[in-house]
Amino acid sequence: MAVLDIEHLVIDIPGRGDGDPLSLQVKSGQRWGVLGPNGAGKTTLLHTLAGLRAPRRGRVVLNGTPLTHLSRREVARQLAVVFQERQDSFPATVMETVLIGRHPFLSAWQRESAEDIHLAHEALSAVSLTLLEDRLVSTLSGGERQRVSIATALTQQPTIWLADEPTNHLDLHHQVAVMALLNQQADNGAAVFMCLHDLNLAARWCDHLLLLYPDGECCSGPAEAMLVPEALERLYDQKLVVAHVNGAPVFVPG
Numbered sequence: 001m002a003v004l005d006i007e008h009l010v011i012d013i014p015g016r017g018d019g020d021p022l023s024l025q026v027k028s029g030q031r032w033g034v035l036g037p038n039g040a041g042k043t044t045l046l047h048t049l050a051g052l053r054a055p056r057r058g059r060v061v062l063n064g065t066p067l068t069h070l071s072r073r074e075v076a077r078q079l080a081v082v083f084q085e086r087q088d089s090f091p092a093t094v095m096e097t098v099l100i101g102r103h104p105f106l107s108a109w110q111r112e113s114a115e116d117i118h119l120a121h122e123a124l125s126a127v128s129l130t131l132l133e134d135r136l137v138s139t140l141s142g143g144e145r146q147r148v149s150i151a152t153a154l155t156q157q158p159t160i161w162l163a164d165e166p167t168n169h170l171d172l173h174h175q176v177a178v179m180a181l182l183n184q185q186a187d188n189g190a191a192v193f194m195c196l197h198d199l200n201l202a203a204r205w206c207d208h209l210l211l212l213y214p215d216g217e218c219c220s221g222p223a224e225a226m227l228v229p230e231a232l233e234r235l236y237d238q239k240l241v242v243a244h245v246n247g248a249p250v251f252v253p254g
């Protein structure tokens with residue numbers, strides 16, 4: 001069974017035609033990358049898949065149940081979202097924020113258990129933030145905040161990750177560390193579906209790709225079939241030069 005079944009989905013972008021309805025299955029262990037130029041609808045798609053935005057047409061089925069039949073809490077027990085930008089409205093420490101990932105599993109006034117706190121410590125360690133656990137999130141750098149978002153999703157132990165630019169604000173070392181962490185999540189059976197601006201991260205880490213064009217046209221499939229220079233040049237309206245490093249394609253602007 002697919003973790004996420006996307007059936008004839010048309011995302012709702014005001015003023016834009018329907019384009020191609022999107023149908024695809026995201027399965028356990030798969031690493032999907034969504035590529036497309038600014039404004040193509042990547043974030044809108046991710047929010048629609050998370051049930052945060054209604055589609056214009058079609059439906060999304062999460063682990064066998066249509067999203068519209070699930071409460072937010074039921075969705076959050078299965079699916080984690082890493083947003084592109086995060087607004088932290090309340091002053092909270094790193095640890096308190098990461099523990100939010102356990103809230104879908106707790107009842108209204110239940111306190112986090114020792115196991116929840118253990119999971120949060122593990123998540124902080126996985127993104128090298130252990131030393132910052134008592135800091136207010138508002139005092140963190142952009143990259144540190146991004147890693148807090150990843151750690152929060154990690155404590156949720158989701159069956160699927162929907163990540164919007166998970167490497168946003170990260171330096172090269174932490175980009176690789178976060179992609180390796182998502183890779184590991186997939187190895188452990190989660191599905192990963194992420195929007196990426198960096199074609200080379202997608203080429204290196206994704207086994208499936210979805211190309212989203214600005215007019216709503218789309219195509220998807222195994223990464224090696226999608227990484228066709230002509231298709232990518234049309235996608236980004238940008239000439240590309242392709243090199244090969246360690247057997248993997250590397251794309252640079254021509």
Ligand SMILES: Nc1ncnc2c1ncn2[C@@H]1O[C@H](COP(=O)(O)OP(=O)(O)OP(=O)(O)O)[C@@H](O)[C@H]1O
Pocket residue numbers: 013014036037038039040041042043044045
């Ligand atoms: N509430 C809204 N009202 C009007 N237009 C909107 C609304 N939300 C999004 N859009 C438009 O929908 C289009 C798709 O936006 P979206 O953020 O999904 O694109 P994206 O592919 O994620 O872009 P980027 O690469 O810049 O992050 C954009 O043209 C955006 O301006």
